Amino acid sequence: xxxxxxxxxxxxxxxxxxxxxxxxxxxxxxxxxxxxxxxxxxxxxxxxxxxxxxxxxxxxxxxxxxxxxxxxxxxxxxxxxxxxxxxxxxxxxxxxxxxxxxxxxxxxxxxxxxxxxxxxxxxxxxxxxxxxxxxxxxxxxxxxxxxxxxxxxxxxxxxxxxxxxxxxxxxxxxxxxxxxxxxxxxxxxxxxxxxxxxxxxxxxxxxxxxxxxxxxxxxxxxxxxxxxxxxxxxxxxxxxxxxxxxxxxxxxxxxxxxxxxxxxxxxxxxxxxxxxxxxxxxxxxxxxxxxxxxxxxxxxxxxxxxxxxxxxxxxxxxxxxxxxxxxxxxxxxxxxxxxxxxxxxxxxxxxxxxxxxxxxxxxxxxxxxxxxxxxxxxxxxxxxxxxxxxxxxxxxxxxxxxxxxxxxxxxxxxxxxxxxxxxxxxxxxxxxxxxxxxxxxxxxxxxxxxxxxxxxxxxxxxxxxxxxxxxxxxxxxxxxxxxxxxxxxxxxxxxxxxxxxxxxxxxxxxxxxxxxxxxxxxxxxxxxx
Amino acid sequence: xxxxxxxxxxxxxxxxxxxxxxxxxxxxxxxxxxxxxxxxxxxxxxxxxxxxxxxxxxxxxxxxxxxxxxxxxxxxxxxxxxxxxxxxxxxxxxxxxxxxxxxxxxxxxxxxxxxxxxxxxxxxxxxxxxxxxxxxxxxxxxxxxxxxxxxxxxxxxxxxxxxxxxxxxxxxxxxxxxxxxxxxxxxxxxxxxxxxxxxxxxxxxxxxxxxxxxxxxxxxxxxxxxxxxxxxxxx
Numbered sequence: 001x002x003x004x005x006x007x008x009x010x011x012x013x014x015x016x017x018x019x020x021x022x023x024x025x026x027x028x029x030x031x032x033x034x035x036x037x038x039x040x041x042x043x044x045x046x047x048x049x050x051x052x053x054x055x056x057x058x059x060x061x062x063x064x065x066x067x068x069x070x071x072x073x074x075x076x077x078x079x080x081x082x083x084x085x086x087x088x089x090x091x092x093x094x095x096x097x098x099x100x101x102x103x104x105x106x107x108x109x110x111x112x113x114x115x116x117x118x119x120x121x122x123x124x125x126x127x128x129x130x131x132x133x134x135x136x137x138x139x140x141x142x143x144x145x146x147x148x149x150x151x152x153x154x155x156x157x158x159x160x161x162x163x164x165x166x167x168x169x170x171x172x173x174x175x176x177x178x179x180x181x182x183x184x185x186x187x188x189x190x191x192x193x194x195x196x197x198x199x200x201x202x203x204x205x206x207x208x209x210x211x212x213x214x215x216x217x218x219x220x221x222x223x224x225x226x227x228x229x230x231x232x233x234x235x236x237x238x239x240x241x242x243x244x245x246x247x248x249x250x251x252x253x254x255x256x257x258x259x260x261x262x263x264x265x266x267x268x269x270x271x272x273x274x275x276x277x278x279x280x281x282x283x284x285x286x287x288x289x290x291x292x293x294x295x296x297x298x299x300x301x302x303x304x305x306x307x308x309x310x311x312x313x314x315x316x317x318x319x320x321x322x323x324x325x326x327x328x329x330x331x332x333x334x335x336x337x338x339x340x341x342x343x344x345x346x347x348x349x350x351x352x353x354x355x356x357x358x359x360x361x362x363x364x365x366x367x368x369x370x371x372x373x374x375x376x377x378x379x380x381x382x383x384x385x386x387x388x389x390x391x392x393x394x395x396x397x398x399x400x401x402x403x404x405x406x407x408x409x410x411x412x413x414x415x416x417x418x419x420x421x422x423x424x425x426x427x428x429x430x431x432x433x434x435x436x437x438x439x440x441x442x443x444x445x446x447x448x449x450x451x452x453x454x455x456x457x458x459x460x461x462x463x464x465x466x467x468x469x470x471x472x473x474x475x476x477x478x479x480x481x482x483x484x485x486x487x488x489x490x491x492x493x494x495x496x497x498x499x500x501x502x503x504x505x506x507x508x509x510x511x512x513x514x515x516x517x518x519x520x521x522x523x524x525x526x527x528x529x
Numbered sequence: 530x531x532x533x534x535x536x537x538x539x540x541x542x543x544x545x546x547x548x549x550x551x552x553x554x555x556x557x558x559x560x561x562x563x564x565x566x567x568x569x570x571x572x573x574x575x576x577x578x579x580x581x582x583x584x585x586x587x588x589x590x591x592x593x594x595x596x597x598x599x600x601x602x603x604x605x606x607x608x609x610x611x612x613x614x615x616x617x618x619x620x621x622x623x624x625x626x627x628x629x630x631x632x633x634x635x636x637x638x639x640x641x642x643x644x645x646x647x648x649x650x651x652x653x654x655x656x657x658x659x660x661x662x663x664x665x666x667x668x669x670x671x672x673x674x675x676x677x678x679x680x681x682x683x684x685x686x687x688x689x690x691x692x693x694x695x696x697x698x699x700x701x702x703x704x705x706x707x708x709x710x711x712x713x714x715x716x717x718x719x720x721x722x723x724x725x726x727x728x729x730x731x732x733x734x735x736x737x738x739x740x741x742x743x744x745x746x747x748x749x750x751x752x753x754x755x756x757x758x759x760x761x762x763x764x
Binding site: 285287298300301304305309376379380381384388392526 | 603614626
């Protein structure tokens with residue numbers, strides 16, 4: 001038993017360590033400082049091992065802490081505040097939420113049927129004894145769970161005056177629930193030979209999740225929750241059924257068959273994962289035979305590309321536009337029926353436009369466009385030397401830039417026009433420049449995102465011949481852009497100033513980006529090795 | 530025309546894959562590039578095709594005594610796994626290709642004439658290439674490299690995954706194409722190399738070396754190549 005546990009630990013550790021070393025290799029400057037044969041360097045291995053152990057401890061305790069704090073403690077505090085309750089009702093709300101969330105966790109996070117990578121390596125590749133492997137790991141996870149729930153249940157429960165004995169049985173309750181669900185799945189497997197993959201819950205399970213979430217959080221808001229003593233008695237049921245389940249879980253004879261079903265090689269073997277992804281990309285290509293083009297050369301190819309990738313390009317852009325039109329019309333309606341909303345909406349439009357940055361960011365089709373470009377077009381064409389001639393690279397860049405700007409501009413300009421309209425209807429402004437700024441700053445933002453994604457694609461060309469994303473630089477840049485958008489959201493700048501700055505920034509960025517592409521792209525736009 | 534490689538070196542970390550290679554390839558010949566797994570054949574091709582930067586070295590093309598550096602358009606590169614833009618039909622791909630290269634293609638033919646050369650059936654010509662078989666994709670890739678008439682044609686294991694009929698057709702095409710260009714053909718299959726190639730070149734210990742056939746019969750020649758390759762294992 002100890003040996004199995006040790007092997008599964010070292011398996012998890014091995015890929016975690018290599019994963020850490022691999023990510024270090026992806027960071028632009030650090031990768032230059034690291035030796036070529038990074039996986040064999042003793043010091044680095046030790047470092048990664050330490051990080052790996054820390055991750056193991058964090059996953060055991062920090063995870064539980066965050067769960068208790070964010071999902072139960074904080075909501076209890078907020079709900080008590082809203083309904084104006086006292087410490088007694090807080091304790092009851094705390095147990096109420098814990099009770100229903102635990103039911104969700106019992107089947108969404110079974111531990112036993114979690115198709116993890118180490119299970120794949122251990123059971124499928126290394127052909128270890130499936131039952132022993134499963135049970136040892138299951139036991140380990142349950143012990144971590146019991147300790148975590150005991151510590152944080154007591155700690156957070158005490159803050160709300162939850163009786164000590166309830167906090168003490170909580171870990172057993174949660175464990176009992178998990179055991180009961182596991183036994184149910186095992187019996188179901190024996191009957192139907194269909195294994196339950198907890199990472200692929202069906203629609204019904206998701207519906208139950210939402211119902212239970214509603215029960216957990218919405219009922220207390222209506223001042224309704226299970227009384228403490230009833231909850232406590234109910235907790236004993238899974239404790240008993242869980243205890244009864246233990247025998248079946250230990251004697252179940254088909255763990256190998258069960259895991260064979262849920263541990264599909266596609267999820268763990270890199271080449272197979274890639275194959276699935278390539279198949280997916282192929283499916284994006286429309287088989288509509290009526291699609292043709294009357295153009296010539298690159299314009300011809302581009303038109304066919306855009307038309308045959310309608311599903312990922314124009315279709316989402318149109319849907320977003322319709323939703324925006326709907327929202328704007330709704331706002332117009334509100335302005336008509338509730339005249340007292342005018343002042344608020346007017347003020348919002350003149351002061352909170354930075355909020356829209358993240359909207360424009362998430363509406364942007366750039367990442368989907370560049371991905372489709374690579375997977376279905378450049379991946380193959382870049383292996384032909386004619387395609388890599390500088391004049392062709394630049395010609396195609398300008399066509400593609402025009403295309404992605406058009407796709408993103410549709411919703412952005414509708415949003416710009418809509419907001420100007422709302423500004424006018426909500427009482428207008430003395431400074432007419434405000435209209436102009438609203439009208440142009442959102443399209444400017446949208447153009448910035450379009451230029452940004454395509455430029456990065458041409459400058460960093462992040463994929464290799466096996467369609468793997470290889471550029472750490474790009475991932476870092478994307479993160480920075482994301483956080484920048486998030487940060488801007490919280491800025492309070494008047495629309496006028498923000499709009500003017502956006503327009504100016506976008507303009508400068510676009511000019512610089514295009515110059516860079518013209519200078520550098522013929523060298524950088526190639527398949528990575 | 531000659532393709533001259535001067536002082537080509539390439540290392541990955543401490544591993545020297547190509548060591549100061551100096552070699553001259555001549556027009557009209559098919560060169561069979563043989564080497565053990567990991568000997569650096571693909572690295573060698575990738576350096577020529579400037580897919581990866583060489584650490585050192587020059588690639589020159591000499592025509593009528595005039596030397597110049599090679600350009601992207603001098604090279605045709607046929608990969609083991611053929612890649613074609615799958616969102617286009619075979620016909621659309623050819624039209625696009627002919628459109629953008631109309632200035633550089635000598636004696637262009639009609640699209641259907643081109644399809645005839647590589648015997649792709651009429652009903653397949655207007656299908657999206659995502660539905661093409663491996664062999665058909667391979668033919669398309671070969672066709673594109675044939676039309677462009679590159680000065681240097683690199684073939685990385687091009688025939689191994691084809692069925693016998695397609696492989697035979699492709700061999701014919703390659704033989705027809707070999708005049709007026711330099712063809713370098715990498716393969717693991719010794720018989721294929723002996724069948725197709727005029728010159729056998731070994732890539733071992735990071736350098737290129739011609740295996741002299743002299744007046745050996747084919748079995749003796751084979752043995753000579755094999756023993757040269759085996760020596761590589763003892764290093």
